[in-house]
Amino acid sequence: MGPEWQAVWLTLKLAGITTLLLLIIGTPLAWWLARSQHWSRQPVSALIALPLVLPPTVLGFYLLIVMGPDGLVGRLTEQLGLGLLPFTFEGLVVASIIYSLPFTVQPLQNSFMTIDQRLLEVAATLRASPRDRFFTVVLPLARPGFLSAAVLTFAHTVGEFGVVLMIGGNIPGETKVLSVAIYDHVEALDYGSAHWLAAGMLAFSFIVLLSLYSLNGRLQPGVMK
Amino acid sequence: MTVSRGVQARFRCSFGPFRLDVDLDLPGSGVTALFGHSGCGKTTLLRCIAGLQPAEGALAVNGETWQDGSRSLPVHQRSLAYVFQETSLFPHLSVRRNLNYGFRRIPEARRQVGFDQAVSWLGLDHLLDRMPERLSGGERQRVAIARALLTSPDLLLMDEPLSALDARSKQDIMPYLETLRDSLAIPILYVSHSTAEVARLADHIVMMDNGQVVAEGPLQQTLARTDQPFGLEEDAGVIMDAVIGQRDEQWHLCRADFDGGHLWLRDDDTLATGQRIRVQVLARDISIALSQLTEQSTQNLVPATIDEIAADLSPGTSMVRLMAGNTPFLARLTSRSVHTLSLQPGQRVWMQVKSVAIVD
Numbered sequence: 001m002g003p004e005w006q007a008v009w010l011t012l013k014l015a016g017i018t019t020l021l022l023l024i025i026g027t028p029l030a031w032w033l034a035r036s037q038h039w040s041r042q043p044v045s046a047l048i049a050l051p052l053v054l055p056p057t058v059l060g061f062y063l064l065i066v067m068g069p070d071g072l073v074g075r076l077t078e079q080l081g082l083g084l085l086p087f088t089f090e091g092l093v094v095a096s097i098i099y100s101l102p103f104t105v106q107p108l109q110n111s112f113m114t115i116d117q118r119l120l121e122v123a124a125t126l127r128a129s130p131r132d133r134f135f136t137v138v139l140p141l142a143r144p145g146f147l148s149a150a151v152l153t154f155a156h157t158v159g160e161f162g163v164v165l166m167i168g169g170n171i172p173g174e175t176k177v178l179s180v181a182i183y184d185h186v187e188a189l190d191y192g193s194a195h196w197l198a199a200g201m202l203a204f205s206f207i208v209l210l211s212l213y214s215l216n217g218r219l220q221p222g223v224m225k
Numbered sequence: 226m227t228v229s230r231g232v233q234a235r236f237r238c239s240f241g242p243f244r245l246d247v248d249l250d251l252p253g254s255g256v257t258a259l260f261g262h263s264g265c266g267k268t269t270l271l272r273c274i275a276g277l278q279p280a281e282g283a284l285a286v287n288g289e290t291w292q293d294g295s296r297s298l299p300v301h302q303r304s305l306a307y308v309f310q311e312t313s314l315f316p317h318l319s320v321r322r323n324l325n326y327g328f329r330r331i332p333e334a335r336r337q338v339g340f341d342q343a344v345s346w347l348g349l350d351h352l353l354d355r356m357p358e359r360l361s362g363g364e365r366q367r368v369a370i371a372r373a374l375l376t377s378p379d380l381l382l383m384d385e386p387l388s389a390l391d392a393r394s395k396q397d398i399m400p401y402l403e404t405l406r407d408s409l410a411i412p413i414l415y416v417s418h419s420t421a422e423v424a425r426l427a428d429h430i431v432m433m434d435n436g437q438v439v440a441e442g443p444l445q446q447t448l449a450r451t452d453q454p455f456g457l458e459e460d461a462g463v464i465m466d467a468v469i470g471q472r473d474e475q476w477h478l479c480r481a482d483f484d485g486g487h488l489w490l491r492d493d494d495t496l497a498t499g500q501r502i503r504v505q506v507l508a509r510d511i512s513i514a515l516s517q518l519t520e521q522s523t524q525n526l527v528p529a530t531i532d533e534i535a536a537d538l539s540p541g542t543s544m545v546r547l548m549a550g551n552t553p554f555l556a557r558l559t560s561r562s563v564h565t566l567s568l569q570p571g572q573r574v575w576m577q578v579k580s581v582a583i584v585d
Contacts (some may be wrong), residue, residue, distance in 0.1 A: 020562045057421075082490060111477055115286050118309060118311075119313065121277055121300070121307075121309075122279070122307070122309065122313045122315075123326070124273060124299075124300035125277075125300060125303075125306060125307040125327075125373075125376075126301075126303075126306075126326050126327030126330060126372065126373075126376060127301045127302075127327060127330040127331065128273060128301055128330060129299075129417060132301075132303075132330075137315065140317045141316070141317055174422075196329070
């Protein structure tokens, strides 16, 4: 596998794993945010939205410190025998999860909030347990939300650069993702290779967003046939 | 072991200025109407019974405890069905899959109502493969009712199931509700603020006001109370069940026999001899004569005994309760007539009934 394809593969792997893990973590979190009346709802919402406004370098900087040998998380991972996370693929996954969290939670939260509470009450009177109600009412009705969340998370992870550079560096096959590879090519004045990758990214992003919008138009609950 | 039939419900809860405080013992079958103005707490009571609204109290249905001081069954473990006021079909499921939603969750041994039976009761055969958005309001509510029945509940709760429908759909759906009332052996609690619906469907009535029960009892006796707890004012009157005893085809009349007499009704060729009907006689449509006047236009002269004379809403009128056999009637008379005729409880009189309405 050539170094370019290695970068492509690494990027897709990172985005895929991040999306999968974020859907698992983000779903209960979004459900809680959509339904809870607890006072901590607003602070948690603000915390989750932080990556939207912070420069990625700020996030990367603190992650580097926290996961480093003197950081809280770093000491923990070392004690668990996992070594240190910065400059590893696993470290990139952890950073991407934090960086892309709002892109998973917000679409899910919005679609959970539009589900009529009455339908869940109806399901309960029809003998569905809370878990059953989630899988048979919430999930199907929130399908457009899940689709948006998955696509946005995936695409956002593919496009991340600053955090990767801070926490992952530039190790081929381990942390050198597409955006970093493009940066390398430009620095080396190899505009041909940079074009090749950059145009690919552009086309990829456009196709992803286009399919998201057209699928969402068709997937509105109640219009499904 | 004796099992107490019926529904024993005692609830207390409050939010903001509203307080619900009820203690009811309702019959184990037939329709009980929860009646009252909006905001009186009838829907809240229904939600407490369903377990959708947490409240302090106790609840037993046909001898099975659903809630008491220490524990409360979650909604999905209560053998009840709930028909909501507005459309509540799952928008992502076809009519068939909406109906199956509850049906599939009931163990086969517990199923009393078959799928095909519910479909035919509510006339849904041709709708099974439609999506809810393609149904009219009346059709949606019929699907919701069938879906509720398919859980073979021990208790059916209906929260103003007709109020969101237009007059035409109401008329269409009423016969289906009557079928249910006559076919199911379970208690049905029916929240309504429509006197017409109550008159047609209810066997038992609970009047609520401001979170409390103001009056309750069997429909016929409760409507015939001279103190008029339901505040029906101009619509005060009695409801009774009757059987068509005879038809007079020449004059287009038919005779409705009730327990204690009979009344002649206009026959519009829809009634058959032997048919059971429910009729309403308003208090303002009855006047009283001391003797049987033969030369007058009123078709209906019924002998009765004065049971009670009470004050009415205004000092100018009095409410008189009469018994024809076992059937109570109410007559609203001017207080002057009561005085002039010197009416007394126990007196035998003739009721002139000017108008009788068939409500069912």
